[in-house]
Structure formats: structure tokens, C-alpha cells
Amino acid sequence: MPASAEAQPGPMVPAPFAVASKRQETADTWTLELSPPGEQGMNFAPGQFTMISAFGAGEVPISISGDPGRAGPLVHTVRAVGLATAAICRAAPGEVLEVRGPFGRPWPVSEVEGSDVLVIAGGIGLAPLRPAILALLARRERYGRLLLLYGGRSPDQLLFTEELERWRSEGLEVAVSVDSAGPEWLGHVGVVPRLIARASFDPARAAAFVCGPEVMMRFTVGTLRQAGVDAGNVYGSMERNMQCGIAHCGHCQLGPTLVCRDGPVYRWSELERWLRIREL
Numbered sequence: 001m002p003a004s005a006e007a008q009p010g011p012m013v014p015a016p017f018a019v020a021s022k023r024q025e026t027a028d029t030w031t032l033e034l035s036p037p038g039e040q041g042m043n044f045a046p047g048q049f050t051m052i053s054a055f056g057a058g059e060v061p062i063s064i065s066g067d068p069g070r071a072g073p074l075v076h077t078v079r080a081v082g083l084a085t086a087a088i089c090r091a092a093p094g095e096v097l098e099v100r101g102p103f104g105r106p107w108p109v110s111e112v113e114g115s116d117v118l119v120i121a122g123g124i125g126l127a128p129l130r131p132a133i134l135a136l137l138a139r140r141e142r143y144g145r146l147l148l149l150y151g152g153r154s155p156d157q158l159l160f161t162e163e164l165e166r167w168r169s170e171g172l173e174v175a176v177s178v179d180s181a182g183p184e185w186l187g188h189v190g191v192v193p194r195l196i197a198r199a200s201f202d203p204a205r206a207a208a209f210v211c212g213p214e215v216m217m218r219f220t221v222g223t224l225r226q227a228g229v230d231a232g233n234v235y236g237s238m239e240r241n242m243q244c245g246i247a248h249c250g251h252c253q254l255g256p257t258l259v260c261r262d263g264p265v266y267r268w269s270e271l272e273r274w275l276r277i278r279e280l
């Protein structure tokens with residue numbers, strides 16, 4: 001095929017990204033840095049995702065976990081749960097992964113300037129929130145209190161533990177809790193919403209970014225509302241089975257919305273009526 005007849009990378013045509021480096025975060029989760037095919041890296045906003053595949057193993061949506069303020073490799077943090085994610089996590093430096101994107105509506109980091117911002121993450125949910133944390137800290141002076149409330153199943157499942165210390169020193173108040181732990185764990189034990197009661201913030205001027213398993217998000221938002229935070233100031237990132245990423249196939253439908261186009265980040269007040277319908 002003459003070069004001019006080859007499809008150019010775009011929303012429907014993946015581009016080859018080579019694995020530049022790889023770091024194991026937990027027993028089943030890796031962070032991969034991917035080099036773009038040309039000079040130009042991928043511009044993205046915090047909360048956006050790509051559709052990514054290892055050859056022959058299927059394409060899946062994965063959030064970008066890198067720094068939106070820094071040019072360089074594309075960063076993804078992936079938990080191996082099935083065929084596609086296991087193949088991505090197995091990819092060795094030098095191997096090529098196919099990537100389309102970025103897609104989706106981002107965390108509204110500029111819109112919430114002037115607010116106290118609570119970033120609330122459960123498990124792998126910290127990965128899609130990492131770019132938002134980095135963007136908030138890059139303009140620290142524009143916000144009131146910045147809090148990260150982060151929960152994992154056990155201490156060995158926590159992500160980015162070294163970075164949590166650095167974020168603390170840059171002005172993020174960090175509280176971590178685990179569902180269960182041995183006697184060596186000196187931190188909180190219990191579910192994430194419990195951290196909200198201990199946190200110090202002004203509910204009248206607070207915004208929250210929430211990402212984690214859906215049940216965790218529902219309880220978290222319930223607790224935020226009891227604390228006086230308006231659902232219009234709460235944002236959640238939704239995960240649904242997704243195939244095309246570009247609003248053509250309808251697999252990720254949520255009520256009248258498509259998660260790939262209208263999400264993954266939604267204002268909770270737009271979302272909650274659909275979440276009340278079982279199995280939707």
C-alpha cells in the first residue's frame with residue numbers, strides 16, 4: 001500500500017506507542033510510560049482516557065494518570081483484571097501498544113477555583129484522579145483547602161505511596177484508610193466515607209471529585225451531602241463497558257448519556273436520577 005493510502009492516526013485509527021518504562025505499583029497494578037510515535041506527545045485534560053490495546057488482546061478504556069502540565073510520555077496505571085488489561089500490564093519496554101484518544105469530559109479543575117476541593121479515591125480510582133491532583137497543586141494558590149481522602153482494601157493495595165508524601169509537602173492534606181490491616185498499619189481502618197467526618201473543610205464552598213467502585217461513590221456522595229455539600233458541586237467518574245470510545249456503538253450508555261462522550265466525569269446532580277434505576 002502506498003504511504004499516502006495508509007490511514008492516519010485519529011479517533012478511529014490507533015497510533016503505535018512504545019513502552020518506555022514500567023513500574024509495578026501493587027501485586028496486580030502497573031504504571032506504564034508510553035512514547036508517542038512522533039515528536040508530539042498527547043495533550044490531555046485531567047480525567048480523560050484513551051482506548052488502548054496490546055496486539056490481539058482487545059481494546060479497553062484506561063484513564064491517563066500522568067501530569068497534564070508536562071510534555072513527555074503518556075502515562076497509564078492499569079490493574080490486570082482480565083485478558084486485555086493483563087496483556088497491557090505484561091507489555092515489556094520496547095513493545096508497542098495501540099492507542100486512540102484522548103477522550104471524554106475532564107475533571108473541572110478550573111471551574112472549582114476558589115473552593116475547598118476534596119479529592120476522594122477508592123482503590124485504582126486514584127489513577128484517574130492523579131492528573132487532577134497534579135493540576136490542583138500546580139496552581140495551589142487558587143484554591144482553599146485541598147484534601148485527598150484515599151481508601152484501599154489493604155496497605156499493600158495502595159497506589160503512589162511515595163508520592164503521597166510529596167503531595168503533603170506541596171499543600172495537600174492527605175488522609176488514607178484501609179478496609180483491613182495487620183498490627184503494623186498505624187493509620188485509619190474503615191471505609192473511605194468515614195474520612196469525610198474527620199476532614200476539615202467548609203461545605204458551603206466545597207467541591208468534590210470522586211472516583212472508585214460505584215458502591216463506594218454512592219456512599220461517599222451520600223456522606224458529602226449529609227455534611228452539607230451540594231450535589232451540584234460533586235463530580236464522579238463513571239466506568240461502564242465501553243467499546244468504541246467515540247459515541248458510535250452505544251455500549252457505555254448510562255440513561256440518555258454515553259459515558260465516553262458525556263462522561264466519564266459527570267456532575268453528580270446530572271447523574272443521580274439514572275443511578276436510582278437498578279441495573280442501569
Ligand SMILES: Cc1cc2nc3c(=O)[nH]c(=O)nc-3n(C[C@H](O)[C@H](O)[C@H](O)COP(=O)(O)OP(=O)(O)OC[C@H]3O[C@@H](n4cnc5c(N)ncnc54)[C@H](O)[C@@H]3O)c2cc1C
Binds near residue numbers: 058
Ligand atoms: C473511562 C474508563 C476509565 C478507566 N480507567 C482505568 C484505569 O485507569 N485503570 C484501570 O486499570 N482500569 C480502568 N478502567 C477499567 C478497565 O477499562 C477495565 O478493567 C477493562 O476494560 C477490563 O478489560 P479486560 O479485558 O482486562 O477484562 P474483562 O475480562 O473484560 O473484564 C474483567 C472484569 O472487569 C469488568 N470490566 C470490564 N470492562 C470494564 C469497564 N470498562 N469498567 C469496569 N469494569 C469492567 C468485567 O465485568 C469483569 O468483571 C476504566 C474504565 C473506563 C470506562
